Amino acid sequence: MRLSRYRPRLALAATMLAVLAIPACGSESGSTQPGKSSQRPTHGPVKDKKKVAQDAYTAGYNRGRAVRDAGGKGSSVREVVWGGCTRRALSAGQEAEGDRGAWVSGCLDGVSENAKHLPSSQVTKRTNDQDLLERFKAWLSGTDKRPMTAHVNRLALVELHRSDYDIELTTDYPSTGDDHSAATDLAQSFVTWWDGDDGDGTTWNVVVRGTDGEKLATDRL
Known part of the structure; x- marks a missing residue:
């Protein structure tokens, strides 16, 4: 699914050495997206956003350093070029949920052995995309789903870190009962629909959330 602000994944490999040499800025949250999209509020009091971001960054940084210490330089390639940090963030629990972008930024700095760059504000940016939602629903309507x-x-x-993105689908599925399997099925359907052409950035994962915002299912894109 071609989106003009995404970059093909394979192109990242060619710039790996430059990425490792340049410290990632944990406070950078990317440029404002144009169009009809609107900003989605995040959980937690506004006054706590800086601390939440810094705590998430520190946790991600420590995790990144641990991965680097265990796997050497090869681990940096996996985490930076192939989205390892973005996927680790999804399984990092509450330490990442508050600001997943800050966690990813910290992980990337840690695994690259960069100095810490604590964010001064929230890093994660969520932007609604009604057009993409309608296109997905139109495709879904033509299937048995x-x-x-x-x-x-x-x-x-x-938006997690510079050109690294995830996609989140918000549903009316409750966080309890049998709807976890329905959420997993929805995530898998989105992966089937997504064609892998990310354009000028990289979209790594799809996340399905329930009525209360809880993460019900994830899958790789």
């Missing part, structure tokens, strides 16, 4: 369209009410582009 059509009933799922009634449960998806929002699609957000989640």
